[in-house]
Amino acid sequence: MLNQLARTLGLTTKTSAAKPLIALSFGSRAAWTPRDYAALSKEGFARNPIVHRCVRLISEAAASTPLAVQSAGEGEHPVARLLAQPNPDQSAQEFFETHYGFLQIAGNAYAEVATLDGAPREVFTLRPDRMRVLPGKRGWPDGWEYSANGRKVTFARDRASGRSPILHMRSFHPTDDHYGLSPLEAAAASIDVHNSGGAWAKALLDNAARPSGALVFNAGEGSNLTDDQFDRLKAELMDAYTGPANAGRPMLLEGGLDWKPMAMSPADMDFIEARREAAREIAQAFGVPPMLLGLPGDNTYANYKEANLAFWRQTVLPLVRKSARAFTGWLSPWFENEFEIVADTSALPALAGERTSDWARISEADFLTDAEKRRLLGLPDAS
Known part of the structure; x- marks a missing residue:
């Protein structure tokens, strides 16, 4: 009734095409975990405390890293507002925590853009187990199919304009052209x-x-x-x-x-020792230092501080930067003004020690001008 009235008045509405498709799914019980999303997420994330903590550590840390939008134009870029409030149901923290969590569990993460008058206004996360890549004649993805509750929605990309309603991020997989390899699958035996x-x-x-x-x-x-x-x-x-x-x-x-x-x-x-070794192997597959999980018997890092710094440098920041570049390439065709989404690490507590050292080292470099020092520190030029 409301949609018909909106069409009569010439109004436009924006919403997620996949959001109305909601279904309950029940995974089957497995003795030895099959290599599929339902079984791995159930036996791994839902029942294994090591996997659960690894996924939460990575997704929450990555989601807490602010994303900044750099553009040549004046004023705030529309993408900045989009990233600050992706959709009415999720804050930026919740959206990216879900996004990174899907990437860790499934090796694939999907985001859908909802447009109004040809401009992106909302972004939604989609469950990876409900998505299917639709390859074209040459093998490259021409679209995606979202299935739930016996219904299907097809998303097609526009090759001419470069616009795509779906962002598909995936981890490296050596034997699959369209889907990523999850750390959960690599650690399934452990x-x-x-x-x-x-x-x-x-x-x-x-x-x-x-x-x-x-x-x-x-x-x-x-x-x-x-x-x-x-x-x-x-x-x-x-x-x-x-x-x-x-x-x-x-x-x-x-x-x-x-x-x-x-x-x-x-x-x-x-x-007991076999379980501890399996826990260490799970942590290594996710890139989480075992010391951060409270696992005994691992002396790779001198102390907790060094382990935490390595976790941010080797696991969290590469993931955030990869996502920032992916979102930049995905959203760029929708806007005329060029922009770049970057990870803002200036206020991260885990990197405070490194920032202090960088500031001291650069400030003492007498052969650099003030403008060069500001650029090295990632600061804007003085007006």
Whole structure:
């Protein structure tokens, strides 16, 4: 009714074409994690604390890095307002946290631009598992298809103008032309080891933290338990000696019965160290120093400060700069005035020590003019 009235009055509306397509999805249970988005996100991000923390650390740190818009024109560029409030439902922090999170979990991140009178006004994130690349005759993507709740929406790019309603960012994948490789997929085996170790420890605790064993009946040659005796003994064991409530309870054995442990002890299996090694491998796949996750036994970094600086320099800032360039190339065809989106690192607390050192070193360089010093420090020319 409202849309019909708007058309009658000659008004235009802007909205996300994919936003109305909402569906609930339920992933299937997997023993060994399949290499697909639903299983990896469920077994990894939703059930593994190391993966969860790695994705949160990267996405939150990257989203907290301000993006600045540099342009030759006077006044604030429209892209700056777009990045400050991408859409009515998300702040800039929430939008980019979701964007970076999808990139870490799926290896792919999609953004959709909604236009009004031919100009971008809103930007939305789209779930990567609902997107499908539509390659053209030459293999290059000609569009994308978004599917949800039995409905599909197709987005086509305009090769002539360079405008595209979809931004598709992807991680490097050596064997796929259209989709990226997620760190979650690279660490899938370590995730299974870590999750299995947790399940084994939980089962051990549920069994009174005792290894399994066998009751041996030795009442003389040719003597065996009757069926009724066997069933009664099994029921007593289940009711009186298993479960955390019966931890440490002494076992009373009748004549001819002897307890023989059968399983290896946790020390023999060394599963705790195996879980720690798996956790370190997961952290390395995401580019997060294990020290930041509180993992013991890793002495690669001298202290936490150095580990945090390496995390920002080697993981967070390259991701933010890659995204800034991608958004610049994606949004540039929509505007006449040239601009560039850059990562503003001037106020990041993690880099405060480096900034102080740079300021001192450049200010002491007597062979540089004041204008050259300002340019090296990333400051605008003095008016």
